[in-house]
Amino acid sequence: MSENHLPPAHGSAVEQPSALQPTRDPGATLPDLLEVLLNKGVHLNLDLIISVADVPLIGVNLRATIAGIETMIEYGMMRQWDDQTRAWVQRSLSRHLPMADGEEVVAAMAASHLRDDFQRIWRPGRAYLTTHRLIVHRRDPAETLWQTRLDSIASAESYTEPSVGGEDRMRLKIVLHDGSVARLSALDADRLLTLIRQQRQVPGGAQAESAAAEDQGPRMRGTMWYLETFAQGATWRGGKATLTREGMLTWKSPLDNRASLRIEPAQLKAVHLEKHSNPTSQAQVLRVETTSGEVRLAGPDLHKWHQLLHDDTESGQEVDHGAGSQ
Amino acid sequence: MSSETLYVYAIIPAGSPAPTGAGINGSQLHTVEAEPVSAVVHTHHAGPYEGPDEDVKRWVLEHSDVIEECWNQASSVLPVSFNVMVQASETSGATAAEQLRGWLQDSGQELKQRLQELAGTSELRVEIALDAAQFPQNEPEVLEATRELAGKPAGVRRLLEKRLEKVQRRLTDAGADRLYPDYRMRLAAQCQQIQDYATTQRPEGTVSVLSAACLVDSERISELGAELTQIQQEQPSARIRFLGPWPPYSFVDIDAGAGSASTPQEGKSSAET
Amino acid sequence: MALEVNEESLKHGVLTLVVTLVEVIQEALETQAVRRMEGGDLTEEEQNRLGEALLELDEAMDQIKADHGITESVMDLHRGLDDVVNEVVDKLINPQRWAQDAQGEVR
Numbered sequence: 253m254s255e256n257h258l259p260p261a262h263g264s265a266v267e268q269p270s271a272l273q274p275t276r277d278p279g280a281t282l283p284d285l286l287e288v289l290l291n292k293g294v295h296l297n298l299d300l301i302i303s304v305a306d307v308p309l310i311g312v313n314l315r316a317t318i319a320g321i322e323t324m325i326e327y328g329m330m331r332q333w334d335d336q337t338r339a340w341v342q343r344s345l346s347r348h349l350p351m352a353d354g355e356e357v358v359a360a361m362a363a364s365h366l367r368d369d370f371q372r373i374w375r376p377g378r379a380y381l382t383t384h385r386l387i388v389h390r391r392d393p394a395e396t397l398w399q400t401r402l403d404s405i406a407s408a409e410s411y412t413e414p415s416v417g418g419e420d421r422m423r424l425k426i427v428l429h430d431g432s433v434a435r436l437s438a439l440d441a442d443r444l445l446t447l448i449r450q451q452r453q454v455p456g457g458a459q460a461e462s463a464a465a466e467d468q469g470p471r472m473r474g475t476m477w478y479l480e481t482f483a484q485g486a487t488w489r490g491g492k493a494t495l496t497r498e499g500m501l502t503w504k505s506p507l508d509n510r511a512s513l514r515i516e517p518a519q520l521k522a523v524h525l526e527k528h529s530n531p532t533s534q535a536q537v538l539r540v541e542t543t544s545g546e547v548r549l550a551g552p553d554l555h556k557w558h559q560l561l562h563d564d565t566e567s568g569q570e571v572d573h574g575a576g577s578q
Numbered sequence: 579m580s581s582e583t584l585y586v587y588a589i590i591p592a593g594s595p596a597p598t599g600a601g602i603n604g605s606q607l608h609t610v611e612a613e614p615v616s617a618v619v620h621t622h623h624a625g626p627y628e629g630p631d632e633d634v635k636r637w638v639l640e641h642s643d644v645i646e647e648c649w650n651q652a653s654s655v656l657p658v659s660f661n662v663m664v665q666a667s668e669t670s671g672a673t674a675a676e677q678l679r680g681w682l683q684d685s686g687q688e689l690k691q692r693l694q695e696l697a698g699t700s701e702l703r704v705e706i707a708l709d710a711a712q713f714p715q716n717e718p719e720v721l722e723a724t725r726e727l728a729g730k731p732a733g734v735r736r737l738l739e740k741r742l743e744k745v746q747r748r749l750t751d752a753g754a755d756r757l758y759p760d761y762r763m764r765l766a767a768q769c770q771q772i773q774d775y776a777t778t779q780r781p782e783g784t785v786s787v788l789s790a791a792c793l794v795d796s797e798r799i800s801e802l803g804a805e806l807t808q809i810q811q812e813q814p815s816a817r818i819r820f821l822g823p824w825p826p827y828s829f830v831d832i833d834a835g836a837g838s839a840s841t842p843q844e845g846k847s848s849a850e851t
Numbered sequence: 852m853a854l855e856v857n858e859e860s861l862k863h864g865v866l867t868l869v870v871t872l873v874e875v876i877q878e879a880l881e882t883q884a885v886r887r888m889e890g891g892d893l894t895e896e897e898q899n900r901l902g903e904a905l906l907e908l909d910e911a912m913d914q915i916k917a918d919h920g921i922t923e924s925v926m927d928l929h930r931g932l933d934d935v936v937n938e939v940v941d942k943l944i945n946p947q948r949w950a951q952d953a954q955g956e957v958r
Contacts, residue, residue, distance in 0.1 A: 270804060271804040272820050274820045274822045276821075481766060481767055483769055508762075510758040510787070512759055512762050
């Protein structure tokens with residue numbers, strides 16, 4: 253990224269021959285002009301208006317559909333639709349797998365249970381994780397191969413073992429409070445394990461923390477103001493900041509098409525809290541120094557953001573001692 | 579609807595010269611003045627303009643011509659959307675002109691302030707896209723997929739080409755994410771305000787990086803142009819459209835009256851340094 | 852607004868709509884075919900048959916559009932549909948843009 257953002261200097265009287273000239277050619281700009289004139293400009297309202305751009309262009313007419321969907325969401329129709337679909341799945345399932353009142357399926361996937369009495373045999377079926385139980389069920393011929401109540405689970409962890417075919421397969425080991433052990437395999441064992449833990453906050457094996465954390469979005473995400481610099485002065489703009497697990501800090505306004513701020517871990521040099529006027533009720537803002545300049549952010553939980561980013565710079569190459577401005 | 583209405587084109591500072599040209603369908607223009615602003619209008623005897631797309635296009639262009647003329651003559655202009663009309667009040671019996679004057683007076687200070695802020699500015703539109711075939715051409719994934727195409731029968735090639743296209747778009751989109759912050763910052767440094775918008779026109783085979791309406795000091799348009807030239811030189815696969823200068827259509831930012839559902843406002847607060 | 856029903860414009864409009872919808876369906880098929888191919892579900896023979904069918908459809912569609920002079924209007928409608936879909940998706944995944952919560956935060 254170059255920091256030389258100035259146009260090339262010209263000593264001669266020639267007027268910026270290198271500057272791209274904007275075009276006003278109606279052939280090229282007509283669609284843009286139409287769009288702007290139909291959607292922008294002063295909208296008078298009050299009761300003295302007859303009409304605001306009610307033009308029979310198909311683009312405009314199609315937009316009415318969007319308004320319709322918006323209304324649907326507003327009135328929760330989508331949710332109702334979603335609930336109905338879920339209820340239907342629930343009903344069709346309950347025909348072969350009886351459920352308790354208020355019990356709901358959280359996840360289902362192809363799985364097997366290891367029967368380990370007089371002979372070791374993997375019996376295939378489907379694993380159902382419900383709000384109450386973990387079940388391995390075979391549909392045809394119908395048989396519940398294994399099940400437990402979630403509150404009977406003492407621990408759940410994953411391990412790998414070579415399968416008959418010689419490949420390493422991931423298995424789940426479920427230990428119950430009564431000391432019995434069940435072994436399962438599942439199509440997406442990782443996900444099943446994560447969900448079991450989420451559902452019951454089961455204390456896992458050694459790497460419980462990291463495995464559960466793997467699956468959950470960014471490290472931190474929240475409302476944030478970003479100070480954007482213009483030709484004259486700067487403006488605080490509202491949006492969302494995200495710190496990903498990989499340590500990338502982004503900020504995006506809901507009105508923009510892409511994130512305006514994107515700081516890779518390697519670009520992050522230092523963070524400071526400093527006094528600076530901003531739209532929040534707090535006096536301090538976060539100043540983030542990067543390899544290509546600095547940016548200012550303001551918002552709730554600033555200390556937590558500062559802490560996280562500060563730790564990142566510490567674990568990186570630079571150590572910052574000047575952050576204690578509080 | 580047969581009662582007399584006023585079709586509004588623009589708001590200009592009071593005392594500015596009235597436009598000399600004609601309005602839509604050759605109608606005669608005049609101004610309705612209410613210190614400190616006045617509205618450019620024509621007297622209208624029918625309902626809103628409706629009809630085939632070709633007619634609508636022509637009317638919209640005639641509408642914009644009037645705004646252009648105001649923009650060239652008056653120190654500043656607030657463009658009004660197409661098809662905005664003021665009607666006489668059925669309840670109070672006020673004429674259309676009285677209604678409009680009343681509104682101008684009520685919103686006068688706000689309108690005047692915005693006019694002052696927009697004086698000497700132009701709107702320019704910048705659209706930067708990346709050529710999806712050119713941008714990732716040296717990525718290993720693309721080279722690999724291209725190699726696979728060779729010597730395959732036509733039907734298989736058809737599917738492989740589709741997949742290659744998908745790979746190219748994904749890589750180009752990731753590239754656009756990386757380039758956006760830099761471009762946005764560099765353009766903002768040349769503008770008074772910037773507003774992203776969804777592109778209406780996408781040239782085939784490109785991925786949009788940034789489409790923004792830029793409010794620029796009319797004297798400094800060439801500086802914005804120079805920045806774009808710089809970007810073009812750095813990034814040969816960039817396809818840049820640079821449109822304007824136009825009156826500040828996208829920066830009117832005024833929602834006169836209460837409770838309308840018009841264009842979303844920017845999430846902005848105080849400006850400062 | 853009175854709807855203009857003249858036979859020519861009706862045919863033009865309906866044909867445009869049908870051809871555009873076929874294009875949309877073809878895109879869905881292509882996406883599915885590519886996904887299957889990536890998943891290794893298809894033999895090269897099957898890939899080729901599928902691809903050739905799509906090629907034939909390409910040609911037939913181009914022919915129909917050229918014969919009836921609707922290339923331009925299909926492109927417009929297709930783009931319009933894409934825009935609408937994008938807007939809906941955007942609205943669903945990015946509700947703040949519409950709720951304008953960025954603004955409500957301060958005061």
